[in-house]
Amino acid sequence: MARQGVRKTVRCYNCHCRFEVSARAMSTSCPGCHKAVIVQDIIVTGLKTTQKLQTCGRVVVKSRGRIMAGKIEAHSGLEVQGALHADVTSGGPVVIGPKARWKGDCKAPTLEVHLGARIESGFFEVPYGAAADEK
Numbered sequence: 001m002a003r004q005g006v007r008k009t010v011r012c013y014n015c016h017c018r019f020e021v022s023a024r025a026m027s028t029s030c031p032g033c034h035k036a037v038i039v040q041d042i043i044v045t046g047l048k049t050t051q052k053l054q055t056c057g058r059v060v061v062k063s064r065g066r067i068m069a070g071k072i073e074a075h076s077g078l079e080v081q082g083a084l085h086a087d088v089t090s091g092g093p094v095v096i097g098p099k100a101r102w103k104g105d106c107k108a109p110t111l112e113v114h115l116g117a118r119i120e121s122g123f124f125e126v127p128y129g130a131a132a133d134e135k
C-alpha cells in the first residue's frame with residue numbers, strides 16, 4: 001500500500017459481504033460479488049426523486065432536502081432533517097430530526113426520533129433497540 005488513507009469498513013448491499021475501502025472512495029467494485037457498489041455518503045440538499053437509492057455509506061437529508069424514492073438502502077445509517085418519502089432499510093442508526101417529515105417504512109437496528117418530528121405513515125421495525133449500540 002503506497003498511499004495510506006483513512007479506511008472504513010462497509011457492507012455490500014448486493015451480497016452483504018464486508019470489505020474495506022478508502023474513506024474518500026465514491027464507488028468501488030465489491031470483492032465478494034464483483035458488482036459496482038456505491039460507498040459514499042449521499043447528502044440530499046434539494047429535491048431528489050429516484051426509484052431506488054442504495055449506498056454502503058449513509059444517507060443524509062438536510063433540512064431543505066426532500067427525497068422521494070421507492071426504496072432506500074443505507075448500510076451505514078440514515079439521517080433526516082428534511083422530508084423523506086420512501087421505504088428505508090438501514091444497516092446503521094436512523095435519526096429523524098425535530099423538523100423532519102417522514103412517510104414510509106423503516107427497518108433499522110436503532111432509531112432516534114426527535115421531538116417535533118412528523119411521521120405520517122410507515123411500518124417501523126427496530127429489532128434490537130438502542131442497546132445494540134452499547135456493546
Ligand SMILES: [Zn+2]
Binds near residue numbers: 017
Ligand atoms: Zn457484494
